[in-house]
Amino acid sequence: MIERYTRPEMGAIWTDEAKMEAWRRVEVAAAEELEEGPAPGDLEAIRGATFTVQAVQERERITDHDVAAFVDVLAASAGPAGRWIHFGLTSSDVLDTALALQLRDAGVILVRGARELYAALADQARAHVHTVCTGRTHGVHAEPTTFGIKLAGYAMEAHRNAERLHAAFDQAAHGALSGAVGTYASLGPDFERRVLERLDLRAEPVSTQVVPRDRHAEVLQAIALAGAGLERFATEIRHLQRTEVREVEEPFRSGQQKGSSAMPHKRNPITTERITGLSRVLRGYAQAGVEDVALWHERDISHSGAERVILPDATILLDYMHGLATRIARGMVVHADRMRDNLDATHGALFSQRVLLALVESGMTRDDAYRIVQEDAQRAWDTGTPLRELIAARDLGIDLDATFDLGRYTRHADEIVGRLP
Numbered sequence: 001m002i003e004r005y006t007r008p009e010m011g012a013i014w015t016d017e018a019k020m021e022a023w024r025r026v027e028v029a030a031a032e033e034l035e036e037g038p039a040p041g042d043l044e045a046i047r048g049a050t051f052t053v054q055a056v057q058e059r060e061r062i063t064d065h066d067v068a069a070f071v072d073v074l075a076a077s078a079g080p081a082g083r084w085i086h087f088g089l090t091s092s093d094v095l096d097t098a099l100a101l102q103l104r105d106a107g108v109i110l111v112r113g114a115r116e117l118y119a120a121l122a123d124q125a126r127a128h129v130h131t132v133c134t135g136r137t138h139g140v141h142a143e144p145t146t147f148g149i150k151l152a153g154y155a156m157e158a159h160r161n162a163e164r165l166h167a168a169f170d171q172a173a174h175g176a177l178s179g180a181v182g183t184y185a186s187l188g189p190d191f192e193r194r195v196l197e198r199l200d201l202r203a204e205p206v207s208t209q210v211v212p213r214d215r216h217a218e219v220l221q222a223i224a225l226a227g228a229g230l231e232r233f234a235t236e237i238r239h240l241q242r243t244e245v246r247e248v249e250e251p252f253r254s255g256q257q258k259g260s261s262a263m264p265h266k267r268n269p270i271t272t273e274r275i276t277g278l279s280r281v282l283r284g285y286a287q288a289g290v291e292d293v294a295l296w297h298e299r300d301i302s303h304s305g306a307e308r309v310i311l312p313d314a315t316i317l318l319d320y321m322h323g324l325a326t327r328i329a330r331g332m333v334v335h336a337d338r339m340r341d342n343l344d345a346t347h348g349a350l351f352s353q354r355v356l357l358a359l360v361e362s363g364m365t366r367d368d369a370y371r372i373v374q375e376d377a378q379r380a381w382d383t384g385t386p387l388r389e390l391i392a393a394r395d396l397g398i399d400l401d402a403t404f405d406l407g408r409y410t411r412h413a414d415e416i417v418g419r420l421p
Contacts, residue, residue, distance in 0.1 A: 001316040005278070010319040013105050014312035016053045022098035023070055024051065029198040030093075030177065031084050033191055042081035049078040049085065067091040088186035090179055092299060096211040097175030099311070100201050103219065106315040107169025113322030114162035114226060120329035121155035121233075122420045124148075129417045132410060133247060133339035134350065139239075141350050144343060144409040147248075147334065152417045154233045159421055161226040168222035172215045175199065176207035181298040209299045213292045216311065220282075220289035223314045227282035230325045234272035234279075237328060241269045247339045251331035271324050278317055285310040343406075348387035349377040351404050355391055358398040372396075 001011075012018060031038055031046045038046060051073045059069035068091070075082030086094070129148035134141050177192040178184050184192070189203070196203050204211050240248040252267050288310050292303035343350070352373050359369035372394070380387040388404050 001313045005320045006316050007319055007323060010106060010109050010316050013102055013109075014316065019098070019102065020051055020053060020056060020070055022101045023067070023094050024049070024074060025101065025199065026094050026097045026175075026195075027071070027074060027085050027089075029195045030089060030191075031087070032198065033194040034084060034087060034187075035191070037087060038081055038084040042084060045078045045081035046085060049074045049082065051077065065091075067094055088179065088191075089177060090209065092210045093177040093179065095304075096207075097177065097196070097199065097201065099307075100173055100175045100211070101199060103169060103172050103216075103311070103315075104201075106319075107165065107172070107219075110223070110226075110315060110318055110322070111162055111166045111169065113319055113326070114158060114165055117230075117322055117326045117329060118155055118158040118162055120326050121151050121158055124329055124332070125151035125155050125417050125420065128334060128336075129413050130410060131334065131336050131339065132343065132406065134342050134345075141342075141346050143350050143353060144406060146410050146413045147336075147339065148417050149413055150236070152420055154229070154236070155420055157229045157232065161222075161229050164222045165226060168219045172219050173201055174204045174211055174215060175201040176204040176209075176211050178204075178207045178209065180209060182206065182208040182210075210295065210303075213289070213295065213303055216307065217286075217289040217293055220286040220310065220314055223318050224279075224282045224286035226318055227279035227321060230275050230321050231279035233325060234275040234328075237272045237332065238269045238276070241267075241272075245338075245342065247335055247342065249333040249335070250328055251333065271328060275321050275324055278321055282314055282317060285314040346377075347380040347384055348404065349381045351387060352377040354403050354408065355387070355398070358403045359396060362396065362398055364396075 001014075028047055028049070032043060051070065055073045056066070056070050059072050060066050063069045063072065071086045075085045078085060125148045127148070128151060129146060131147040132144055133147045133150070135143050135145035135150075175192075175196045176182070177187065177195055178189075179186045192203055206212075237248055237250060239245065241250065249267060250269050250271050288306050292306055295303060355377075356366075356369050356373045359372065360366050364372075373391075376390040376394075377387055379385060380390055388400060391398075391403075392400060
């Protein structure tokens with residue numbers, strides 16, 4: 001992933017140095033669990049074995065095999081004891097088990113970020129539980145709601161995504177040291193169990209030499225879903241920041257930030273637009289992850305090249321997007337006065353359902369009531385005449401104060417927002 005979108009903590013998990021260190025941990029743990037192998041002195045030499053990324057890369061120019069090059073470098077640094085490094089293992093044993101270690105570390109960061117986003121959205125939902133605004137369907141004014149209820153929906157989705165991410169990364173915490181084609185012919189299942197216990201991983205029940213890629217696909221699907229949730233929140237902010245609406249704005253550093261290189265007045269929703277664009281990338285990675293599931297026979301490496309890109313990039317991107325969305329949630333500028341002004345944009349037409357129900361309750365058929373309300377609501381919208389005045393002029397015998405009571409739309413807001421975990 002490009003540096004622009006990489007935060008240090010997550011980026012550090014996916015460096016070549018970190019990847020090879022995970023390989024080293026697996027190799028050392030495997031050597032430590034050999035029942036008939038290295039003597040105590042040999043184990044100390046193996047534990048102290050070192051590598052450099054440069055040395056491995058130089059060796060790979062000869063071997064054309066990254067794990068083989070790594071094993072050569074690590075074994076050479078251990079001296080005679082190096083013969084026990086990679087004993088009975090195949091490359092996938094090291095690669096897949098080490099990848100599980102990296103994914104576990106990445107999952108901790110992503111779950112934490114998802115929960116921080118939830119907390120920020122939930123705090124804002126509670127703060128704006130009674131901030132009345134217009135609810136919209138199809139982009140058109142529908143009925144009043146509160147901004148707190150809006151935000152509660154995004155908060156609940158963030159909570160679900162945190163749970164999905166936790167579950168996805170947990171099920172991916174499986175390693176395998178079952179050897180070529182997964183038969184345990186060299187070292188046996190007990191050896192695998194002992195090594196994985198050292199690494200705090202679970203054993204893949206049937207590995208076929210590689211850990212099945214549906215596990216990794218599930219991680220990428222959870223990441224893509226989390227990205228879609230961020231996009232949904234970002235899309236709402238983008239719409240609400242439009243000049244004609246201007247109910248909510250992204251944080252903007254006045255006097256420092258520039259919204260446009262040409263137009264000084266501009267304050268564009270660039271951060272939410274960035275979230276929207278990057279969520280598309282995450283969905284592409286999820287698609288590639290699904291396509292990585294089907295391998296030839298017990299294994300091939302058609303998944304390998306894709307995974308070297310999509311797993312680091314997906315986790316790095318979602319981590320970055322979590323940071324953006326949390327900053328927006330905490331620092332958004334809410335124009336409550338503008339929300340109240342926009343409630344009047346249809347001159348009361350958004351009370352049409354309440355009028356309809358009041359007429360039905362008075363004894364009118366639903367179809368007759370609908371036609372009356374539709375005609376007056378559209379006239380109110382088109383002419384600027386308040387709907388309440390038009391209904392009053394018909395003298396239909398309904399309680400206008402109760403019918404046009406804005407509080408009806410907010411009376412359950414506390415209960416709805418109170419459902420947040």
